[in-house]
Amino acid sequence: MTQGCAAPEQTAHLPATVDLSNEAVIQGTVTRDGAPVCSAYARLLDSTGEFTAEVVTGDEGVFRFFAADGDWTVRVLAAGGVSVDNTVTAKTGEVAGLEVAI
Structure with missing residues (x-):
């Protein structure tokens, strides 16, 4: 199944086919009142500040990007006009984690 821009469904676990030694991953979970926010x-x-990519959170509220090393902003948009920005640094061989409460 794909969501938004043909991105694969977002799940909490990194796919087994990903070789983390060659990837910089930005991954997070969106929650509202402690519950995952899907869609x-x-x-x-x-x-x-230039737009690079977009994904839709899955049932677990998870999003994931594979990015170049460096500083990035993850902007989460949700129902009710919610917009939250978080800065994160991506580094090859690591998963940069974000917990976004809206």
């Missing part, structure tokens, strides 16, 4: 949009913006 929120997570947008990846580069260090200049």
Whole structure:
């Protein structure tokens, strides 16, 4: 199944086919009052604020991006006009984790 921009369904576990030694991963969970938020949009913006990618959170509220090393902003958009920005640094060989409470 795909969601948004043909991205694969977002799940909490990194797919077994991902070789983390060659990837920089930005992954997070969107929650509201402690419960996962599905169907929120997570947008990846580069260090200049330019839009790079977008995925829709799955049933577990999870989003994931594979990014180049460096500083990024993840903007989460949800029902009710909610917009939350978080900055994160991606580094090859690591999963940069975010917990986004809206």
